[in-house]
Amino acid sequence: MRIGRSEADPADGTLIGQSNVAAELAELAQRNGWTASPAFHTGDRVWSHGEVHDLAARTTSALIDLGVRPGDRVMVAHGDGIAWVAAFLGAARLGATVVPVNPELTAADHAFMAEDCQASLVVAEDRTADRFDGVPCLTGDRLLGLAAGAAPGPVARVTGATALYAQYTSGTTGAPKAALHRHADLALYHRAAGQGVVGIRHDDVTLSVSKLFFAYGLGNALVFPLFSGSSAVLLGDRPGPAQIEEAVGRHGVTVLYAVPSAYANVAAECDGASFASVRLAVSAGEALNETLAARARDLLAAPVLDQLGSTEAGHAFCSNTFDSDEPGTIGRPLAGYELQIRDDDGGPVADGEGELWVRGGSVMAGYLNRPEQTARTLVDGWLRTGDRAERLPGGAYVHRGRRDDLEMVGGITMSPVEVERVLAEHPAVAEVVVAVVADERGASKLRAFVVPAVPDPDPARVEEELIALARRRLAPFKVPRSVELCRALPRTHTGKLRRFAVRNGNW
Incomplete structure (x- = not known):
């Protein structure tokens, strides 16, 4: 297993990523005086960093009372909101592995994933809570109610290499498989993309149109705010252009994350004046063509940075940045990652187009219970991304599509x-x-x-x-x-x- 380096907290040099990341984040907020600062905006409610970490500690106790133990898997099939955050951080403190899944999947998809990951508990929405036969299930509201009456729970002693979450991604046969990530990985996402791409600040307000259940949204709306003392707006449903416009204006959003399809609809239906607070936008999940990128930049009056990442890498590994934006490209390798272009036999390509391979500390430990697929995808510490790309003479990369038959729809691989x-x-x-x-x-x-x-x-x-x-x-x-x-x-x-x-x- 390739383990990433730990991340130094810029405020005091303390290493982050060596133990239980939920506990480390609570300590980080306390040390840096963020406990009273906004962390999440949900409807009319603002949750401070201190409230979030207190709720997470109490959720740990609730999960223990429900029979969850270190090493168990807690599946979260819930829309974005404070219940999602509490379930993730509470399970992390406990030493359980979180399995976030799309709440909009079919009953058959949910049943497959619950069985495949051998979930010990499912946190679901009211409308889907009855579809998990044979697995204990409760709603997000019920979990929050139990946590409200519980005392803070213990912190499991884990290392940075301990499994933190397993995130499902599609395969060429359509059968999902879960990429395993570790406690140490979150700090690496923040260093590479939170700091390296957008230079996230304590006073930033983030809106990620992409949801928490997949890699792009998890980093944008959970990891970066908690590591920087900033805040994120969480919308339970997938927002349309009008909802995005309203949320940006209402909360003074400064950093916007979305997929190209969302930017196309926003550019067609929204008033640019509503986005005056946005200082920076990021696009990922689909190819961003230059015409659409220009329209989005004109509407937002802000840079729109294109990047590439994957569920297997955890978040972005190649991106344009605030300091270096080359439209028409996906930018350059981010800190902590190496990229290579290889031919169909896996040999390095000096010039021209080929398959993109990446190596870095946050590359997954492997696919859950899929040793053969893991062996095909992880080779000598390198991840075969399945993306085709070309390295330009100046060092930037251009995305040339997928090597396999997968498609990207709204930022979701299917x-x-x-x-x-x-x-x-x-x-x-x-x-x-x-x-x-x-x-x-x-x-x-x-x-x-x-x-x-x-x-x-x-x-x-x-x-x-x-x-x-x-x-x-x-x-x-x-x-x-x-x-x-x-x-x-x-x-x-x-x-x-x-x-x-x-x-x-x-x-």
């Missing part, structure tokens, strides 16, 4: 194969491929390209029926937004589907 299997069941479908394409605003949307099985089908009816089928069977983010009929799909001379051509529409 396999189109799962969607295609569902749509292929429809009698009007002979062949189908699903890909992310840009709409008229430049926002990335999932589209199904269908070769019809019947002559002269009604395109509107086929689209309506296929989207309805997908909605019944799949999580919301996996449902195509549109359907396009075509005579044939692009294939090689051997019959292999050319997904790259589908994405670019050049066939």
Whole structure:
């Protein structure tokens, strides 16, 4: 296992990342006088750093009373809010492993993950709490109620190498797998991206459109505020442009994180004057084209920094920064990470395009219970990202798409194969491929390209029926937004589907 270096707290030089990170963060807030400073804004409530860490300590006791022990796994299938934060930090103090998952997944997806990670407890929302048969489950509100009446719990003695959380990511078959990260990793995210990219400050107010359940949002809205004494706005639902605009104006947001699709919609529907407080914005999760980036910069009157990260690396490892922004690129390697371009055989490429490999302290320990997939992805301390990239002569990198068949939808990695299997069941479908394409605003949307099985089908009816089928069977983010009929799909001379051509529409 490759363990990252510890991080020195800039305020007093104390090492962070050597033991229980939840306890270290509580001590950091106390030492630096942040206990009365805002940490999280949830609706009309402002939670101070001191209140958050006190709640986490009490949540530890509640979890112990519920039977959770060090090394157990606590699955959190809940929207962003103080219950999510309390569950994460409370379990971390206890020495349990947190398994954050998308609360909008289907019941089948949730059941698979709960069984796969062998969850000892699930924290869910009211509407989904009855779907976890055989696993103890309670709502976030119930957990907070138990914590309110509990005494502060003990801090488990762990090292920086101890498992802290396991975050699910998709595979080429569509079967999710969980990347294991350690207590030490959070400090590395903060050093590389919190400090290195945005220069996060004590008076910053963050809004991450991307949610806490996946890597980008976890760093943006939990790690960086707790390590810097700043605050974050937590919105329970996935916000649309109007909600983003309202939250920015209401809370005076200074640092905005989103995916390109969100920036496209904000640029199309919002008034730039509402974003006057924003000093910096960051984009990740999908490719950010230069036209959209320029529109977003004009609206926000602030830099929009493109970056690349992954669930396996924990957060960003290559990014533009406030001090060095090169539009059209994903910037340069961040502090603590090395990048290489390699060919299909894994050999280094001096010039040109190839697969991007990364090495750094926060690279996952491995996939939970997936030794073969771990061995294919982690090679001699290097992570195969599955991204194709090109290193420019000046040292910046350009992202050239995915090596595998995964797509990025709203910043979430998903396999189109799962969607295609569902749509292929429809009698009007002979062949189908699903890909992310840009709409008229430049926002990335999932589209199904269908070769019809019947002559002269009604395109509107086929689209309506296929989207309805997908909605019944799949999580919301996996449902195509549109359907396009075509005579044939692009294939090689051997019959292999050319997904790259589908994405670019050049066939």
